[in-house]
Amino acid sequence: MDKQRILILGGTAEARELAGRLAQRGDLEVTLSLAGRTLDPAPQPVPVRTGGFGGVQGLAGYLADNRIDLLIDATHPFARQISANAERAAERTATAMIRLQRAGWQPVAGDRWTPVASLPDAVAALGAEPRRVFLAIGRQEAHHFNAAPQHAYLVRSVDPLDPPLTVPAVDYVLARGPFAEADEVALLRDHRIDVVVSKNSGGAATYAKIAAARTLGLPVIMVERTGSGHVPTAQTIDEALAMIGHVASGGRKRGV
Numbered sequence: 305m306d307k308q309r310i311l312i313l314g315g316t317a318e319a320r321e322l323a324g325r326l327a328q329r330g331d332l333e334v335t336l337s338l339a340g341r342t343l344d345p346a347p348q349p350v351p352v353r354t355g356g357f358g359g360v361q362g363l364a365g366y367l368a369d370n371r372i373d374l375l376i377d378a379t380h381p382f383a384r385q386i387s388a389n390a391e392r393a394a395e396r397t398a399t400a401m402i403r404l405q406r407a408g409w410q411p412v413a414g415d416r417w418t419p420v421a422s423l424p425d426a427v428a429a430l431g432a433e434p435r436r437v438f439l440a441i442g443r444q445e446a447h448h449f450n451a452a453p454q455h456a457y458l459v460r461s462v463d464p465l466d467p468p469l470t471v472p473a474v475d476y477v478l479a480r481g482p483f484a485e486a487d488e489v490a491l492l493r494d495h496r497i498d499v500v501v502s503k504n505s506g507g508a509a510t511y512a513k514i515a516a517a518r519t520l521g522l523p524v525i526m527v528e529r530t531g532s533g534h535v536p537t538a539q540t541i542d543e544a545l546a547m548i549g550h551v552a553s554g555g556r557k558r559g560v
């Protein structure tokens with residue numbers, strides 16, 4: 305019998321872990337897709353293809369050409385374009401699709417969150433008065449904060465910002481998670497940060513900055529998620545594996 309062919313859209317720790325778990329099964333052919341944004345990506349447990357597909361049409365073509373049976377969108381909760389494209393390409397090619405997306409963080413006692421819908425809204429929420437801002441939102445969207453040059457920024461990213469921000473007061477720190485709370489407290493203290501801007505990414509690897517803000521009594525401007533809700537979604541690897549088992553046994557389209 306043909307092996308079932310799975311394409312995982314990745315770029316997250318969960319995608320890598322799921323690929324590793326699926327690779328242990330002998331009946332699947334798994335490919336992981338990366339956008340190619342990270343200059344030195346972590347090693348992956350299955351064959352990798354890298355770079356954009358060329359929009360919905362390109363992804364639909366890939367699914368058809370490679371006879372993909374199941375598309376798994378395991379991209380970051382804020383990678384909105386590829387998730388939207390995946391949904392449309394799966395629909396267009398009648399390819400089964402599931403999403404693996406970790407749950408968002410929930411505020412707990414002591415948290416001082418201001419929820420906002422987008423990064424431009426986060427910029428506005430900083431207000432007119434100069435503040436010392438910790439930005440750990442990835443390097444792609446940090447440029448939004450050029451619109452508020454009255455603040456001083458500490459920007460953390462895996463790779464350097466290119467181009468850098470145009471604001472007059474900015475420091476950069478390059479680091480890849482996971483981060484420990486004690487280190488985050490020290491970082492926020494050393495830089496005399498008075499507000500943190502974060503995406504509600506969920507997961508343990510980057511939660512320490514949120515816990516550190518709580519410990520220090522600092523406000524957090526939290527960019528919340530928007531999701532389509534149309535695709536069956538697992539929040540954990542085990543849930544995803546259960547769904548994949550279901551699709552594998554009942555949802556094959558090829559050869560039916």
Ligand code: NAP
Pocket residue numbers: 313314315316337338339341354355356357358359360362363378379380382383384385386387389441442444503
């Ligand atoms: P995005 O805005 O949703 O996607 C922009 C374009 O990048 C897509 O239209 C697609 O190009 C390409 N692309 C994105 N993910 C891809 C993948 N896994 N494989 C092949 N092409 C992909 O994405 P983004 O926010 O820039 O994120 C890029 C990658 O970084 C994603 O893989 C995501 O999981 C990861 N990541 C993102 C964040 C975040 O905060 N956004 C955080 C951590 C990791 P085409 O239209 O040409 O196909």
